[in-house]
Amino acid sequence: MSINEIAKYLKVSKSTVSLVINGKAEQGRISKALAKRILDYVEEIGYKPNALAQSLATGKSKTIGLIVENIGDSFFGPIALYIEENLRRYGYQVFYSSTMGDTKISNEILETMIEKKVEGIIISPAVGQLKNIQKIRNKNFPLVVFDRRVIGLSTNYVGTDNYSSSKKAVQHLVDQGFKKIAMITIDSDQPQMTDRLRGYEEVLNDNFLVSFTLKLPYRSNQDKGLGELLSFLHKYPELDALYFSTNYLCVKTLKVLQSIGKSTNYGIAAFDDHELFELYTPNITCIRQPLEAIANEIVKMIISRLNDSIELIEECIIPSELIIRASSKK
Amino acid sequence: MSINEIAKYLKVSKSTVSLVINGKAEQGRISKALAKRILDYVEEIGYKPNALAQSLATGKSKTIGLIVENIGDSFFGPIALYIEENLRRYGYQVFYSSTMGDTKISNEILETMIEKKVEGIIISPAVGQLKNIQKIRNKNFPLVVFDRRVIGLSTNYVGTDNYSSSKKAVQHLVDQGFKKIAMITIDSDQPQMTDRLRGYEEVLNDNFLVSFTLKLPYRSNQDKGLGELLSFLHKYPELDALYFSTNYLCVKTLKVLQSIGKSTNYGIAAFDDHELFELYTPNITCIRQPLEAIANEIVKMIISRLNDSIELIEECIIPSELIIRASSKK
DNA sequence: TTAAATTGCAAAACCGGTTTTGCAATTTAA
DNA sequence: TTAAATTGCAAAACCGGTTTTGCAATTTAA
Numbered sequence: 164m165s166i167n168e169i170a171k172y173l174k175v176s177k178s179t180v181s182l183v184i185n186g187k188a189e190q191g192r193i194s195k196a197l198a199k200r201i202l203d204y205v206e207e208i209g210y211k212p213n214a215l216a217q218s219l220a221t222g223k224s225k226t227i228g229l230i231v232e233n234i235g236d237s238f239f240g241p242i243a244l245y246i247e248e249n250l251r252r253y254g255y256q257v258f259y260s261s262t263m264g265d266t267k268i269s270n271e272i273l274e275t276m277i278e279k280k281v282e283g284i285i286i287s288p289a290v291g292q293l294k295n296i297q298k299i300r301n302k303n304f305p306l307v308v309f310d311r312r313v314i315g316l317s318t319n320y321v322g323t324d325n326y327s328s329s330k331k332a333v334q335h336l337v338d339q340g341f342k343k344i345a346m347i348t349i350d351s352d353q354p355q356m357t358d359r360l361r362g363y364e365e366v367l368n369d370n371f372l373v374s375f376t377l378k379l380p381y382r383s384n385q386d387k388g389l390g391e392l393l394s395f396l397h398k399y400p401e402l403d404a405l406y407f408s409t410n411y412l413c414v415k416t417l418k419v420l421q422s423i424g425k426s427t428n429y430g431i432a433a434f435d436d437h438e439l440f441e442l443y444t445p446n447i448t449c450i451r452q453p454l455e456a457i458a459n460e461i462v463k464m465i466i467s468r469l470n471d472s473i474e475l476i477e478e479c480i481i482p483s484e485l486i487i488r489a490s491s492k493k
Numbered sequence: 494m495s496i497n498e499i500a501k502y503l504k505v506s507k508s509t510v511s512l513v514i515n516g517k518a519e520q521g522r523i524s525k526a527l528a529k530r531i532l533d534y535v536e537e538i539g540y541k542p543n544a545l546a547q548s549l550a551t552g553k554s555k556t557i558g559l560i561v562e563n564i565g566d567s568f569f570g571p572i573a574l575y576i577e578e579n580l581r582r583y584g585y586q587v588f589y590s591s592t593m594g595d596t597k598i599s600n601e602i603l604e605t606m607i608e609k610k611v612e613g614i615i616i617s618p619a620v621g622q623l624k625n626i627q628k629i630r631n632k633n634f635p636l637v638v639f640d641r642r643v644i645g646l647s648t649n650y651v652g653t654d655n656y657s658s659s660k661k662a663v664q665h666l667v668d669q670g671f672k673k674i675a676m677i678t679i680d681s682d683q684p685q686m687t688d689r690l691r692g693y694e695e696v697l698n699d700n701f702l703v704s705f706t707l708k709l710p711y712r713s714n715q716d717k718g719l720g721e722l723l724s725f726l727h728k729y730p731e732l733d734a735l736y737f738s739t740n741y742l743c744v745k746t747l748k749v750l751q752s753i754g755k756s757t758n759y760g761i762a763a764f765d766d767h768e769l770f771e772l773y774t775p776n777i778t779c780i781r782q783p784l785e786a787i788a789n790e791i792v793k794m795i796i797s798r799l800n801d802s803i804e805l806i807e808e809c810i811i812p813s814e815l816i817i818r819a820s821s822k823k
Numbered sequence: 824t825t826a827a828a829t830t831g832c833a834a835a836a837c838c839g840g841t842t843t844t845g846c847a848a849t850t851t852a853a
Numbered sequence: 854t855t856a857a858a859t860t861g862c863a864a865a866a867c868c869g870g871t872t873t874t875g876c877a878a879t880t881t882a883a
Contacts, residue, residue, distance in 0.1 A: 165838085165839055165840080166839065166840060166841095167838095167839070167840090175738065175862080175863085176862070176863045177839085177840080177841095177863095178841080178842075178843090178862085178864075178865090179861090179862060181840070181841060181842085182841085182842085182862095184524065185841080187841095187842090191741075191861085191862080192843090192859085192860055192861055192862075193861070193862070194860085194861060194862085197861080198863080211604070211607070211608050211870065212608065212839080212840070213549070213608070213610065213838085213839050213840065214605075214608040214609040215545050215548050215549045215554065215609065215610050215839080215840090216549055216838070216839035216840035216841090217836090217839080217840055217841080218545050218840090218868090219543070219545045219546055219549055219838095219839080219840070219841095219868050219870085220839080220840045220841045220842085220867075221840085221841065221842095221868085222868075223547065226609075233574060234564065234570060234573055234574050234577070235570040235571035235572075235573060235574035235575075236570070237567075237570075240565040240566070240567075240570035240742060242564060242565075242566060243564050243589070244564050244565035244591050247564070247589060247590055248590060248591065248593075251602075252592065254586050255780065256590075256605060256606070256609060257588065257589060257590075258556075258586050258587065258588060258590050259573070259577060259587060260577055260586075260587075261574050261577060261578065263578075270579075274541070275544075275586060276586070277541070278541050278542065278543070278544040279544040279545065279556075280545050325711065338835095374581055380879050385858070394749075400576065411703045411881075414772070417770065417772050418771065421771075421772060435766070438744055438767070438768075438769055439749065439768055439772055439773075440749050440872070441751075442744070442751060442769055442773055443769075443772055443773070443774075444773075444774045446794060452883090476729035495868085495869055495870080496869065496870060496871095497868095497869070505832080505833085506833045506834070507833095507869085507871095508832085508833070508834075508835090508871080508872075508873090509831090509833075511870070511871060511872085512832095512871085512872085515871080517871095518873090521831085521832080521872090522829085522831055522832075523831070524830085524831060524832085526829080527832080542870070543868085543869050543870065545868090545869080545870090546838090546868070546869035546871090547869080547870055548838095548870090549838050549839065549840085549868095549869080549870070550837075550838050550868085550870045550871045550872085551838085551871065552838075559880095565868080583847070617874095626882080688864080709858035731844070741830055742827060748881090811857080
C-alpha cells in the first residue's frame with residue numbers, strides 16, 4: 164500500500180497525505196477533520212512508508228556502514244554490538260562487513276556502501292586504503308576511523324594509545340624479572356601493530372635487554388605460521404617470556420605450546436583481553452581496551468559529523484588498562 | 494552526478510543513458526557510437542548510480558537483514574561473519590541488529606528492516622515473536638529462522654539437533670562415571686534451551702540418576718544470578734559434574750568457581766564450544782556446532798527463497814559434534 | 824517507386840515518497 | 854460592501870533511477 168493508493172482511496176492528494184502523516188498538517192494548513200480521516204485510515208490499514216523512497220526524497224538514508232577486519236572476533240564483535248545498539252537509539256541501521264584484512268575487498272565494500280547512500284562510514288581500515296579513504300574524506304563525508312589510523316591521512320579517529328600501553332605491558336614483564344622477552348606480532352604495516360612493536364623495543368632498549376621479534380604472516384583466520392612459531396621457540400630456548408601484539412596470536416600460541424607440553428614455561432602478556440586469559444592457568448596479563456567506551460566514542464563522533472555543517476577533525480585516544488594477572492617469576 | 498545530469502550534458506535522454514549503462518544498448522537499439530560516447534563519459538566522471546533509486550525502481554534492494562541475540566558473542570559473531578561474507582558474493586549487503594533477547598526491540602528491528610525494504614530476513618528469534626514473524630511469513634516474505642525455532646510456526650529453519658546432541662554430552666558424563674550431574678541453564682522458553690534440558694533429563698532418567706537443574710535469569714550481558722549459582726552449589730555439595738546449556742554460562746561459572754577455589758572439582762561439559770575450553774585446565778568437553786556450515790546453509794536457503802516463485806518451507810538440521818576433552822573421573 | 828520493416832532514439836510512465844507553489848473559496852478588515 | 858488576508862487543499866516539481874511506448878528517419882523488400 165503506497166501513499167498514492169491511500170490518496171486515491173481517500174480522494175485527496177498525496178501531498179496532503181504526506182504532510183499529515185509526517186505531523187505537518189498544521190504547517191500545510193490541513194483541516195483537523197481531514198487530518199483525522201487520513202490518520203485513521205493509515206492506522207486502519209497499518210501503512211508504513213517505504214523507507215527507500217523517503218531516503219531518496221529526503222537525502223537521509225538513516226544508515227551507517229561499519230567496516231571491520233572480522234566481526235566474529237573478540238575485539239570487533241563486542242565493538243559492533245555496542246555501535247549498533249547505540250546508533251539504533253539515534254534511528255540508524257548499520258550495514259556491516261568484514262574485510263579479513265583484504266584491501267581490495269575493503270575498498271569494494273566501501274564503494275558499495277557509498278552507492279547505497281550510507282550517511283556515514285565507521286571503518287577500521289585495511290592497509291593500503293589511503294586513496295579510497297582520502298577520496299571520501301575529501302568530500303567531507305562523515306567518517307570515523309578506529310583502532311588503526313590511515314597512515315598519511317588525518318581523519319576523525321578513535322583508538323587507544325598503542326605505544327604507551329605496549330610499553331606498560333612490556334615494562335611489567337621486565338619488572339617481574341624476565342630477561343629474555345620475545346614479541347610475537349603479525350607481519351603487517353598496520354599502524355597499531357607497529358606502535359605496539361615500537362613500545363616493546365623501547366622498553367627493552369631502556370632496560371639494556373635484547374629483543375627477539377617474530378612476525379607471523381597476517382591472515383587472521385588461518386592457521387598459517389605455526390611452523391615458524393615452533394622453530395622460533397626452538398631457535399631461542401633462552402626465552403623466558405612472550406609478549407603478543409594481539410590476543411588471538413596469544414591464544415594460537417598457547418594451543419601450540421600446549422600441544423608440545425610447554426604451557427607454563429613462559430611469562431606471558433598480550434595486547435587485548437580475552438575470556439581465556441582470566442581462567443587460563445597461569446592467568447595471563449594483558450592490556451584491556453575499554454570496548455564499550457571506544458564504541459560509545461565512535462558513535463558520538465559519527466553522530467556529530469552527521470550534524471556538523473563545518474568540517475571538523477577530532478581524535479579521541481582512550482586509555483587502556485593493564486590487567487595484571489600472572490604471578491611473578493621469582 | 495545523476496543520470497539526468499549526464500543526459501543533459503550529452504544531450505541525450507536519460508533512458509538512453511540508463512540502457513547503455515546497464516548493458517542494454519542492444520535491446521534498446523542504441524547505436525554503438527552513442528553507446529561508446531556515453532560509456533566514455535560515465536567512465537570519465539566516475540559515475541556510480543544511486544542504489545536507493547535503483548532499488549526503488551527495480552524493487553530489489555540487494556539487502557538482507559540479520560537479527561541475532563548478540564553479535565558480540567562467540568556463537569553469533571562467527572555466524573555473522575560467514576553469513577555476510579557469503580551473501581556478499583551474491584551481491585547482498587547485510588543490516589545487523591542484536592536484540593539481547595528483548596522481544597520488543599526485536600520486533601521493532603524487524604519492522605524497521607522491512608520498511609527499509611530488505612529482501613529477506615535471517616533471524617534467531619527472541620521469545621514472543623510469533624505474531625510478528627507469522628505476519629511476514631504469511632506474506633511469503635523470504636525468511637530463514639536459525640538456532641531456535643519460533644514455537645507454533647513452521648518456517649524455513651537451520652539449526653542443530655539440540656535434543657540428541659544434549660543427550661550425547663550428558664551420556665558422556667554418565668559414561669565417565671559421574672553420578673550427580675547438574676544442568677545449569679537459563680530461565681527461558683527458547684526452544685533450543687528446552688530441547689537441551691529435555692535431553693539432559695532423559696539421559697539421567699534412563700540411567701536412574703537424580704537430576705539437579707538450575708535456571709539462571711536470562712540476561713546474556715549481565716552478571717546476574719551469580720549468587721544463585723553459589724547457593725545452588727552450596728546446597729548440593731554432592732554434585733560431581735556440571736552440564737551447561739550454553740558456553741557463556743559455563744565460562745561465567747568457571748569464573749565463580751575459580752574465585753572460590755573449586756575449579757577442578759567437577760566434571761564439566763557444555764553446549765557450544767569456546768576457545769577457552771581447549772586450553773582450560775582441565776580441558777572441557779563440549780558440543781560443537783559447525784558454525785560455518787550453519788551459516789552456509791542459512792545463506793543457501795535465503796538465496797533460494799529470494800529466487801523461488803513458489804512457496805516452500807525447508808528445515809535443515811546440521812549435526813553437532815561431541816568434542817571429548819576432559820579425562821575420565823575414575 | 825512505394826509500402827513495410829527496421830533503426831535510433833526521445834518521451835512518458837513508473838517506483839514511492841517530500842516539499843514548495845498556486846489557486847479557489849472563505850473569512851476578515853476597512 | 855469590497856478588497857485583502859487567510860484557509861484548505863491540489864498540483865507540480867523534485868529525488869534518481871528503469872522500462873515500455875511511440876515516432877520520425879532510414880533502410881529494405883516488393
